[in-house]
Amino acid sequence: MEFDAFTDVLDYPLYVVTAAAGKRHSGCLVGFASQCSIAPPRFVVWVSKANHTHGVACEASHLGVHVLDGRDRDLAELFGSLTGDDVDKFERVAWHRHGTGLPILDRIRTWFIGGIVSRFDGGDHTGFLLSPVDASAAVAGRSPLLSFSDVQGLPPGHPA
Template sequence: MSGLDAFTELLDHPLYVVTAAAADGERAGCLVGFASQCSISPARFTVWLSRRNHTFGVACRSSHLAVHVLGRDRMDTARLFGEETGDEIDKFARVDWTSGPGGVPVLADASAWFVGQVETRWDGGDHVGFLLAPIAESDPEDAAPGPPGLLSLSDAAGFSPGHPA
């Protein structure tokens, strides 16, 4: 185990569902563990998508991405977006969602969400970073996670990914 592996195994960071919609109408979404706010002013957030993931291809053709946090009570949604692949099923036929800015799907059962315009993309190795400028978000009064808390990496320890990272 490398020093970085030992370091990252100590972390229990949040998980997100990232959704995308390309101009041709194709939608996709996946469970993401690599994401973070990266600037306060201007507000910016970066999500990292695996090149091997179906969502990556759709996100590369999208002008906007939606980033959702889920409560631990939404493990069904987390499993859908983490264990299934859009290569084989339409995930959006199995969840409630609405169309947000740029046509990006916004999940109804998210604890909180925002839609960001894709500012740039950059190579990070087996993942590509998507720098997002937030343009719409859930009502802050609805965003309080409350019990049972928000989904994190340790909650998904037993998941079988739809695609290898």
Template sequence: MAAEGFETVVGALDYPMFVVTTTDGRRRAGCLVGFAAQCSIDPPRFMVWLSKNNHTFQVAAGASTVVVHRLDTSVSGLAELFGSHTGFDTDKFTRCAWHPGPGGVPVLDDCAGWFAGEILSRHDTGDHVGLLLRPVEGTSATGLGPQLGFQSVRDLSPGNEA
């Protein structure tokens, strides 16, 4: 009964969606992320959770930096690309515009709002691992469009299903 109530409540939320990219120096990776939040103001900290089934999780295990991209409704195609395809068999970066950012981590050109975060620690929380980030660089973009939320992407077929 408690699980059913929980699923009803969280299933109705429209939390923001992000694309997280990273590199371990050999491989690039990126995925759609819905579990993410600012978790401290001073010092500034952000937590992003990656599925253990995800290619990005494997690459991030050898990474020191990730880039968190804020998605707005104008880039829903990026949500589909990074949410419905797996890096185990698809190089998503050949299908979108990007440039190397801090530490060589891919920055998606079509996302006006992004920040790079140094991974301070990793936290196993179940089927996801949380990365605690210290922001080190980012955009100062203004006029960002309406945020893309979970309800807009809930019907995507996950690319990371084994």
């Protein structure tokens, strides 16, 4: 199909999305995400329904969105190739708990927390519409963002 050829030329930036609900926390690699409104500010992230993080995100009130840059391929591998069904990814990385209860990756300096405004079905992914409530943005000396083309060949923790 021509749509596949269209999407093959796109090189989306990658994010680690974190979620917390009750005593559970989770995180996954996400490539489908975008700012979708200026006023009010809104951002949407799409989480695969096959992903462990999906179940936690469906019960969460907020999500954390961490921007990966070129130095973060190891984090992309950790959060994209392992599944929270089998391992606690947060045992393998430094992090702290935000006031909302969300895990924030210590190494990532550009992130935001968004309150979940709505959830909607997008097929094999669920869209989470977020309203920013807190953010940290480091811009000095930043390296290029990590994108799909940088992680080609990583085995997924779950099928997309």
